[in-house]
Amino acid sequence: MDWTFGIALLVGFAPVFICMDLVLKNYTYPRVENPFFKDSTFFGMFTVGILLGVGLFFLIRIFNLLESPLAILYMILMAVIELMAMVVVMNLKRFRGNSDSIFYGYGVGLGMSGGMATGFTYSICMLATTVEGGIVDLPVVAAYIIMLSVSMVLIFSSCGTNIGEGIARHLPMQFVLQAAIPLVAYNMLFAVLWTSTGFMFWVLLVVMVVIGAFYFRRSLFEKLPAIIREVLKMNGVKRDDIPPSR
Numbered sequence: 001m002d003w004t005f006g007i008a009l010l011v012g013f014a015p016v017f018i019c020m021d022l023v024l025k026n027y028t029y030p031r032v033e034n035p036f037f038k039d040s041t042f043f044g045m046f047t048v049g050i051l052l053g054v055g056l057f058f059l060i061r062i063f064n065l066l067e068s069p070l071a072i073l074y075m076i077l078m079a080v081i082e083l084m085a086m087v088v089v090m091n092l093k094r095f096r097g098n099s100d101s102i103f104y105g106y107g108v109g110l111g112m113s114g115g116m117a118t119g120f121t122y123s124i125c126m127l128a129t130t131v132e133g134g135i136v137d138l139p140v141v142a143a144y145i146i147m148l149s150v151s152m153v154l155i156f157s158s159c160g161t162n163i164g165e166g167i168a169r170h171l172p173m174q175f176v177l178q179a180a181i182p183l184v185a186y187n188m189l190f191a192v193l194w195t196s197t198g199f200m201f202w203v204l205l206v207v208m209v210v211i212g213a214f215y216f217r218r219s220l221f222e223k224l225p226a227i228i229r230e231v232l233k234m235n236g237v238k239r240d241d242i243p244p245s246r
Contacts, residue, residue, distance in 0.1 A: 004125045011145050012118030015153040016110050023106065023220050026243040033241070036228065037103040045089070045104040049111020049160070052085050056112070057119030066194040075187035082112070082156070083176050083183060086163040095167050099231040102224070105164020106157055113156035117149040124148075147205050154212030155186045158219040168231045182215045221246040 024042075028035040056078070060066060065074040086108050095101040128141045159179040166175025186208060193204040225245050232239060 004129060005122055007125060008118045008122035011121045011149045012116075013114045015117070015150045016114040016157075019153055019157055019216070020110055023224075024103070027103065031243075034239075037100040041100075042103055042107045045107040046111040048089055049108035049113075050115040051111075052089070052108070053112035053115020053117075053156075054119060055115075056082060056085070057116045061119070061123065066191060071191040071194065072188050075191040076184050079180060079183040079187045083159060083163065083179055086112070086160055087166075087172050087176060090163055090167045091172055095164075097168060097170055097231075097235065099168055099228050099235070099237075101168040102161060102164040102227060102231070105160040105162070105167065106220070107160070108163075109157040109160020110153065112160065113153040116156070117152045120152075121145045121149060144205070147209055151186070151205070151208040151212040154209070154216040155183060158212070158215040159183050161219045161224070165227055165231075168227075169234075182211055186211055 024037075025031055027037065028039070059081075060078065063074075065071060065078065068074055086105065089108055090101065090105055095104060124141065124145050159182070162175050162179040163172065166172040166178075169175070189204050189208050189211075193201060193208070196204055222245050225242050229239075229242055
């Protein structure tokens with residue numbers, strides 16, 4: 001394994017595992033005696049998400065969607081494909097109507113973001129190391145790949161949680177529409193970012209991180225406890241150990 005791919009894996013998955021720990025530690029042992037989800041199922045969906053993310057990355061790169069004059073339109077279409085891929089994976093009978101489906105959607109989103117972030121990080125690093133004279137402005141490249149990876153993890157994990165909520169409530173398409181708003185905005189910014197330079201490049205990158213952070217906080221810290229409580233109530237279950245909203 002060359003060092004470029006090792007860096008790509010680190011940058012792509014470090015934010016994934018940080019976000020995973022930040023959220024899940026409040027809903028599993030030892031914080032709660034009876035975990036709100038099964039570890040084996042969560043990591044199974046996480047693995048599926050990684051495969052989806054890698055596949056979607058190759059789809060974008062093979063067809064050069066970001067380099068096309070119609071990049072914005074293509075990335076809007078990609079947002080729909082990304083969300084529908086999550087629905088296809090999650091819309092199984094075993095997940096419908098269950099509160100733990102919210103966490104499995106989160107796992108799919110985390111995996112998808114890790115797979116895509118690793119792919120894009122590797123592409124950017126390879127481009128930076130193949131120019132004449134080696135890497136140009138290492139701090140700039142490092143800031144670029146880290147901020148891009150963090151933004152992807154925040155937005156895709158939030159969208160996965162949203163899809164998981166839709167499956168838990170038996171309303172998948174309604175929640176696809178909700179998740180589409182931030183993801184379409186994110187993908188449009190990404191399409192413009194890919195060919196931008198100078199000050200506008202950094203403005204776009206910061207806005208992508210802000211959109212992801214806002215959506216992540218709202219979905220995983222503010223709304224999640226109430227959503228779990230409502231879905232459990234639908235199933236006639238009451239728990240007193242649901243963490244408070246933050």
